[in-house]
Amino acid sequence: RKEVEQDPGPFNVPEGATVAFNCTYSNSASQSFFWYRQDCRKEPKLLMSVYSSGNEDGRFTAQLNRASQYISLLIRDSKLSDSATYLCAVARSNDYKLSFGAGTTVTVRA
C-alpha cells in the first residue's frame, strides 16, 4: 500500500461549482499535512498547511480526519485559474521528510 493515495480524477467542474477530494495516508504517526498545487510542467507550490483539525483560506478549506486517516480539500466558487493538479503531502512527527501523493487533477470549465 502506498503511503499517500489520491484519486487522480480528473474532476471536471463548471465555474462557480464546489469541488472536494480526499487524500488517504497509511502511517497513523503522521503529524503534519499539506496541500500543494502543481500546474502542468511546473513545480509544486504550497497551498495550505493542515496542522490540526483543519483550516480555511479564502475559497479553500482543508479538513483532517485522523480516525479515518485522510485529509480533504474543498474548493468553493471554482475559478478557471483553479485548474491544476493538487498534491497531498504528509510528514511524520520524527522526520521532516514529506511523502507525496500522485495528485488529483481538477479542471474548471467556463
Added chain:
Amino acid sequence: DAMVIQNPRYQVTQFGKPVTLSCSQTLNHNVMYWYQQKSSQAPKLLFHYYDKDFNNEADTPDNFQSRRPNTSFCFLDIRSPGLGDAAMYLCATSRETGVPEQYFGPGTRLTVT
C-alpha cells in the same frame, strides 16, 4: 524575491553521458532536497541535506549523487543517465528540521536521447 533557483530549466543529454543539475536558494534554509518526478506520478525523494549532512534514500540508485558545497548551492549528478532517468528534477528547501513545509524550485526537465 527570496527563492529557489534551478539551472538549467531544460537539459538534454545522451545516454550514458554524465550530467549535473544545479540548485541555489536565497532563503537561507538549512535543508535541501532533490526529487525526481515523472509524468502523473508523485515527486520521489532521492536524497536531502540537513546542513552538510547527506541523507540518501534507500532506493535511490547509485547512479545519482549529490554535492552541497555551501548553504546556498546543491548539485545533482547523474553519472550515467539512462532512458528511464528522463524526468523533472525538483529541488526543494525547508527552513529547519521539525518545520516540514517545503518550497520548490521550478525544476529541470531532463531528456535522455
